[in-house]
Amino acid sequence: MDDGNSGDFRQRIRESFQKQAAMETIGAELTRVQHGMVDIKLTQQHGILHAGIISAALDSACGFAAYSVIDPDASILTIEFKVNLMSPGRGERFLFRGEVTKPGTTIIVADGRGYAIGDGPAKLIASMTGTMMVIRGREGISG
Amino acid sequence: MDDGNSGDFRQRIRESFQKQAAMETIGAELTRVQHGMVDIKLTQQHGILHAGIISAALDSACGFAAYSVIDPDASILTIEFKVNLMSPGRGERFLFRGEVTKPGTTIIVADGRGYAIGDGPAKLIASMTGTMMVIRGREGISG
Amino acid sequence: MDDGNSGDFRQRIRESFQKQAAMETIGAELTRVQHGMVDIKLTQQHGILHAGIISAALDSACGFAAYSVIDPDASILTIEFKVNLMSPGRGERFLFRGEVTKPGTTIIVADGRGYAIGDGPAKLIASMTGTMMVIRGREGISG
Amino acid sequence: MDDGNSGDFRQRIRESFQKQAAMETIGAELTRVQHGMVDIKLTQQHGILHAGIISAALDSACGFAAYSVIDPDASILTIEFKVNLMSPGRGERFLFRGEVTKPGTTIIVADGRGYAIGDGPAKLIASMTGTMMVIRGREGISG
Numbered sequence: 001m002d003d004g005n006s007g008d009f010r011q012r013i014r015e016s017f018q019k020q021a022a023m024e025t026i027g028a029e030l031t032r033v034q035h036g037m038v039d040i041k042l043t044q045q046h047g048i049l050h051a052g053i054i055s056a057a058l059d060s061a062c063g064f065a066a067y068s069v070i071d072p073d074a075s076i077l078t079i080e081f082k083v084n085l086m087s088p089g090r091g092e093r094f095l096f097r098g099e100v101t102k103p104g105t106t107i108i109v110a111d112g113r114g115y116a117i118g119d120g121p122a123k124l125i126a127s128m129t130g131t132m133m134v135i136r137g138r139e140g141i142s143g
Numbered sequence: 144m145d146d147g148n149s150g151d152f153r154q155r156i157r158e159s160f161q162k163q164a165a166m167e168t169i170g171a172e173l174t175r176v177q178h179g180m181v182d183i184k185l186t187q188q189h190g191i192l193h194a195g196i197i198s199a200a201l202d203s204a205c206g207f208a209a210y211s212v213i214d215p216d217a218s219i220l221t222i223e224f225k226v227n228l229m230s231p232g233r234g235e236r237f238l239f240r241g242e243v244t245k246p247g248t249t250i251i252v253a254d255g256r257g258y259a260i261g262d263g264p265a266k267l268i269a270s271m272t273g274t275m276m277v278i279r280g281r282e283g284i285s286g
Numbered sequence: 287m288d289d290g291n292s293g294d295f296r297q298r299i300r301e302s303f304q305k306q307a308a309m310e311t312i313g314a315e316l317t318r319v320q321h322g323m324v325d326i327k328l329t330q331q332h333g334i335l336h337a338g339i340i341s342a343a344l345d346s347a348c349g350f351a352a353y354s355v356i357d358p359d360a361s362i363l364t365i366e367f368k369v370n371l372m373s374p375g376r377g378e379r380f381l382f383r384g385e386v387t388k389p390g391t392t393i394i395v396a397d398g399r400g401y402a403i404g405d406g407p408a409k410l411i412a413s414m415t416g417t418m419m420v421i422r423g424r425e426g427i428s429g
Numbered sequence: 430m431d432d433g434n435s436g437d438f439r440q441r442i443r444e445s446f447q448k449q450a451a452m453e454t455i456g457a458e459l460t461r462v463q464h465g466m467v468d469i470k471l472t473q474q475h476g477i478l479h480a481g482i483i484s485a486a487l488d489s490a491c492g493f494a495a496y497s498v499i500d501p502d503a504s505i506l507t508i509e510f511k512v513n514l515m516s517p518g519r520g521e522r523f524l525f526r527g528e529v530t531k532p533g534t535t536i537i538v539a540d541g542r543g544y545a546i547g548d549g550p551a552k553l554i555a556s557m558t559g560t561m562m563v564i565r566g567r568e569g570i571s572g
Contacts, residue, residue, distance in 0.1 A: 022193040050165040051202050051221060056195025078194060079393055080417050082225040082368060082511045082558060084538050086531040102515040102553060107365055107419065109513050109556065124531060127538065129511060129558050131366055131417060133393065222536055223560050225368045225415060225511060227395050229388040245372040245410060250508055250562065252370050252413065267388060270395065272368060272415050274509050274560060276536065308479040336451040337507060338485025345480045364480060368511040 009068045013038065016067065023060060026053050030064075036100040038064040041093065049089025049125070054096075054114055058083065058128035061098030062110035066132040069103045074136045076108070081130035089125045091116035101129075108132045152211045156181065159210065166203060169196050173207075179243040181207040184236065192232025192268070197239075197257055201226065201271035204241030205253035209275040212246045217279045219251070224273035232268045234259035244272075251275045295354045299324065302353065309346060312339050316350070322386040324350040327379065335375025335411070340382075340400055344369065344414035347384030348396035352418040355389045360422045362394070367416035375411045377402035387415075394418045438497045442467065445496065452489060455482050459493070465529040467493040470522065478518025478554070483525075483543055487512065487557035490527030491539035495561040498532045503565045505537070510559035518554045520545035530558075537561045 010033045017023060017030045023040070032039035040061045042049070059078055066076045095115045102109040110130050115122035153176045160166060160173045166183070175182035183204045185192070202221055209219045238258045245252040253273050258265035296319045303309060303316045309326070318325035326347045328335070345364055352362045381401045388395040396416050401408035439462045446452060446459045452469070461468035469490045471478070488507055495505045524544045531538040539559050544551040 022195060026195075050199060051224075052165060052169075052195045052199025055198035055226070056193060059194050078228055080225065080227040080366065080395075081194075082223065083198070084223040084531070084558060084560065085221055086533075086538060101556060102513070104515075109366075109515060111556075127530060127540075127558065129513060129556065131513065223509065223538075227388070227415060227417065229390075229395060244413060245370070247372075252372060252509075254413075270387060270397075270415065272370060272413065274370065308481060312481075336485060337488045337510075338451060338455075338481045341484035341512070342479060342481025364514055366511065366513040367480075368509065369484070370509040371507055 008072070009035070012072065013064050013067055017064065020060070022056055026056060028057055028060070033064070033068065036065055036069050036103070038068065038098045040096045042096070043093050045092055045094065049094060051083070051085060054085065054089055054126045055081070055083050057094070057096040058098065058112040058114055058126065059130060061096040062112045062128060062130040063098070063132060065098035065100050065110050066108040069100050069108065070134050074134050077133045077135050079131045079133050081128050084127045085125070086127065087116070087123060087125045089116060091118055093117040094125070095122065104134070106134055108134060151215070152178070155215065156207050156210055160207065163203070165199055169199060171200055171203070176207070176211065179208055179212050179246070181211065181241045183239045185239070186236050188235055188237065192237060194226070194228060197228065197232055197269045198224070198226050200237070200239040201241065201255040201257055201269065202273060204239040205255045205271060205273040206241070206275060208241035208243050208253050209251040212243050212251065213277050217277050220276045220278050222274045222276050224271050227270045228268070229270065230259070230266060230268045232259060234261055236260040237268070238265065247277070249277055251277060294358070295321070298358065299350050299353055303350065306346070308342055312342060314343055314346070319350070319354065322351055322355050322389070324354065324384045326382045328382070329379050331378055331380065335380060337369070337371060340371065340375055340412045341367070341369050343380070343382040344384065344398040344400055344412065345416060347382045348398045348414060348416040349384070349418060351384035351386050351396050352394040355386050355394065356420050360420050363419045363421050365417045365419050367414050370413045371411070372413065373402070373409060373411045375402060377404055379403040380411070381408065390420070392420055394420060437501070438464070441501065442493050442496055446493065449489070451485055455485060457486055457489070462493070462497065464497050465494055465532070467497065467527045469525045471525070472522050474521055474523065478523060480512070480514060483514065483518055483555045484510070484512050486523070486525040487527065487541040487543055487555065488559060490525040491541045491557060491559040492527070492561060494527035494529050494539050495537040498529050498537065499563050503563050506562045506564050508560045508562050510557050513556045514554070515556065516545070516552060516554045518545060520547055522546040523554070524551065533563070535563055537563060
């Protein structure tokens with residue numbers, strides 16, 4: 001996608017991410033920010049990753065991916081999402097990638113995938129499709 | 144629904160709930176267990192409830208509702224769910240109710256709703272539809 | 287729900303329904319229009335109802351339910367929906383009911399259920415949760 | 430994906446597709462069958478493609494994609510799907526591609542996308558995520 005309209009979206013996303021207490025609580029790290037794509041990593045996990053944490057990480061990855069394609073003064077509100085849990089979230093490290101599938105002035109659709117990362121190939125543990133609304137002129141959730 | 148096939152499901156659900164670290168972490172309490180319906184309460188929340196916590200609480204309420212209608216030796220695995228976030232999760236107390244919409248031998252569909260509870264009428268903040276699989280002979284997630 | 291803001295929504299919905307070629311094609315009939323709730327009936331069906339017809343009928347019921355709670359000059363666009371297919375759609379007559387779960391200025395959430403109707407009790411065959419956008423000042427799909 | 434376990438899945442899928450009256454009704458054509466991926470084309474459409482037809486075509490593409498990765502004597506049942514409608518389905522020709530995201534013994538997750546095809550680049554009009562169950566020993570819907 002064209003990057004022309006949002007020169008410093010990386011900076012804005014990093015700042016917004018740091019303000020999210022939930023991401024800090026679960027030990028999430030923002031490892032990649034591109035136009036229309038965001039990666040979030042979880043490390044030092046123990047046991048099986050809970051569906052709530054998987055949802056939170058995928059929603060954040062999708063929400064920030066949407067955030068990367070909007071005007072600097074707008075923000076993003078998640079309207080709804082669907083999560084498929086495909087394999088038990090076993091492992092210590094996880095990658096959650098959110099990508100904008102359909103940008104839009106009012107509605108943005110983003111898809112996310114979660115992977116357990118170990119010695120072998122990454123294992124797909126979950127997917128999300130989320131519908132986000134672009135909010136202007138009032139404070140949104142991710143803004 | 145008929146309660147004949149699962150005399151002590153309340154006891155099994157309470158025990159399973161207590162084992163779930165995630166529910167303890169978010170301060171959730173199991174306040175009602177009926178055949179096909181489970182209520183979970185969150186109290187002493189501050190700020191806006193995060194989508195991950197809403198998802199976790201709704202998934203638990205739906206999963207335990209499904210758990211209440213299966214054989215004692217089976218367990219429940221969430222395959223997928225959809226969450227609609229309808230209002231910001233503002234408040235100190237929240238109720239999450241899961242109900243079995245369609246029981247089944249292999250697949251159970253449950254619907255959940257989350258409410259913010261204050262002085263006035265309860266406010267609907269989120270809904271979930273979840274698809275659960277009945278697991279026999281190996282350990283499931285909620286079991 | 288209060289009916290004050292949309293005196294003749296029944297008339298508008300009946301007119302809009304009659305314009306929808308798809309509903310005529312599948313033999314659907316609008317049998318009930320209330321504020322926030324719409325029933326659609328299918329009769330003279332043969333064999334098993336196809337997922338596409340179930341989706342179309344549920345989407346229409348949910349869309350018109352949303353249509354019943356908006357301003358007369360606005361219209362409704364379905365952004366997304368989730369359908370659970372619970373039992374094979376066997377039968378000759380089917381009822382699809384759409385209800386507004388969460389009204390809103392921009393986003394409306396509606397839930398629908400489909401039933402096979404025979405001699406015994408109605409059988410739940412499918413459910414839908416749909417997210418609708420209220421469109422003003424340009425032509426929407428259901429308008 | 431490895432093709433070893435289902436040598437003649439292409440033939441089985443083509444036969445199953447031809448038996449589906451719904452696909453014939455909407456003028457759908459099976460244009461590509463690979464292991465884990467199926468394309469369905471609609472041509473000679475007029476006006477805006479209805480959500481029911483989009484759902485039916487995406488569900489078929491996803492269902493047959495799942496069908497391509499299972500044992501010859503098993504069949505596929507759609508449990509649930511989510512559809513995002515992204516742009517009005519304007520055009521005369523449409524492509525619907527279903528791909529297996531997660532194969533499995535009991536549950537298969539497939540993703541589908543629908544495109545309007547014209548003179549310019551293909552336009553994404555809809556996406557689906559569907560959850561399919563592998564049925565053995567009794568007749569399924571697509572089988």
